[in-house]
Amino acid sequence: MTTTPASPASEQDGDSTIAARPDRATRAAGLLPADPALRRATVLTLFNSLGNGLYFPLGVLYFTRIVGLDATAVGLGLTVAGLVGVAAGVPAGRAADRWGARQVGALLWAGTGVATAAYVLVQSYAGFLVAVVCATGLQMASRGVQGAIYADVLPAATRVEARAYLRTVTNVAMGVGGAFGAFALQLDTRGAYVTVILVNALSFVAPALMVRRLPLAPHASERVAADAPVVDRWRAVRDLPYLAVTALNAVLVAQYTLSEVGLPLWIVERTEAPRWTAALLMIVNCVLVALLQVRVARRASQVPGAVRAMGRAGLLLAAACAVYAVSAGLSPVWAVLALTVGAVVQVFSEVLMAAGGWTLGYELADSRAHGVYQGVFGAGMSAGMMAGPALVTVTAIRHGGAGWAVLAVLFAAAGLAVRPAVRWARRDGDWRGEAA
Known part of the structure; x- marks a missing residue:
């Protein structure tokens, strides 16, 4: 299994002339990722955040203006979906411990993408509830699994800095996505809303295909190789x-x-x-x-x-x-x-x-x-x-x-x-x- 070197003297799959400090996850004043695993995680995050930012300004409006659902009923449905997502977080984490965080994360993201795409088929409140509970529940359950993925693929010494960099990427990408979402909001047509929803669905499917290729960091590889037992997973x-x-x-x-x-x-x-x-x-x-x-x-x-x-x-x-x-x-x-x-x-x-x-x-x-x-x-x-x-x-x-x-x-x-x-x-x- 391919692993990420703990203290690379130079970058392995980028510009080899740029030294990478072992105690830094980023370079160029924190603007660029230095670790190969972080670079791949950055691409994954960029895809997903662009789609989320694109969808964010108009998600609720699609169900009220295009589908014709009552705004209060939509809010209630989103609350129910959120509660399901909170409850699903711990079982999802348990599954990640048993079958691997990358594998479970890929399934959750793919499921979120499919459920999000199903929004375009919603014609009733019952259909809305099914779709939004599945999509929101799976997406929220994936948050803890995503943390476990980062624990496995990012070097422990620079993990927090790497998370900070990924958060920066998330903010910037969502802002760019939101700007494009505003154009769809201005058009205010079913075609524009549906296009945004399908693009957002793809923004989950693409990372699902990419996450399993993230290499394990040395500490995680050693744990897997040692096959160390985990006592009381709950x-x-x-x-x-x-x-x-x-x-x-x-x-x-x-x-x-x-x-x-x-x-x-x-x-x-x-x-x-x-x-x-x-x-x-x-x-x-x-x-x-x-x-x-x-x-x-x-x-x-x-x-x-x-x-x-x-x-x-x-x-x-x-x-x-x-x-x-x-x-x-x-x-x-x-x-x-x-x-x-x-x-x-x-x-x-x-x-x-x-x-x-x-x-x-x-x-x-x-x-x-x-x-x-x-x-x-x-x-x-x-x-x-x-x-x-x-x-x-x-x-x-x-x-x-x-x-x-x-x-x-x-x-x-x-x-x-x-x-x-x-x-x-x-x-x-x-x-x-x-x-x-």
Whole structure:
């Protein structure tokens, strides 16, 4: 079996004149991947993210405007599908441990592609439910498996930086895809919607064909060659310290929906800022994440750095909530300025949280059962993102400044609680079978 060298002196399938540092996953100031496995994962991510970005602006509108379903009923169906996806994360991870993360990931992505393509056949609410539950459930279940794939194919020393680079690629590709999706949205014809849906379906099928060709990293190859037994593959669901860290991470992950759902509603309903401010803040977020994520990840690639990152992320997110609250009642110009400052502060929280979460999700897990551990961690993230819209709505949107204060306390407490939770996990490391 082909493996990726742990410390290449130079790149093996690229420009051999460019040296690749063994402690770096990227080169050219974090703009290009240095590791061959990361390059292949980048292509896979690029395909999938372009399709997702293309579909994102018009997915719900297809079912309401073209198929003719009720918007509330569509929202309910998406919620049900999300719950199925959260529940499917752990069994999918268990399957990855048993049959291999790459193989299971390929099946999940291929299934998602087929189910997504079935959207074009939907003519009733029952058909919509079947299609959306299958597509969303499989896609969400694949998140934890994707984490296990990265655990197997990316060198452990640079894995977090590599995840950061892939997140940057995801943001940029989704932005480009979203721009093209806007053209289809403007056309507003069945043909345009169907074309976007089928392209998105292919964006899952193509990675499904590619993922099995990703080479195992040396540490994973050695584990496979040794045929090391995995004791109690369901261990992660009873690993209380790991579950505690997962839950705290899920609270901080809710900030994603703060940007996507909470701020647009806050801007329209509670501030004098023009409506286009929501788009401005999204652009600010995408650009700064692309610039900062890899650099921040390098500082949080070990457990102590990750703990500090999570604590700072919680405090920064609390500060962002305070700034957002101040924007109410200001003149349009000052409201835009305050919201922009808050968005910048939140970006720093976001990149710190993402990097710290990746590190803790891997380092506190039993490496012999990464599938189910990453399934648990991914399910926690999915749950946080699902709960986020309701959390923001019942606090900040409904109660204004007092609601933002509640969110600020919640986020700060979650970030600071990571340190004792990690200490608990590291004391419990022997039970997990490895020193965290």
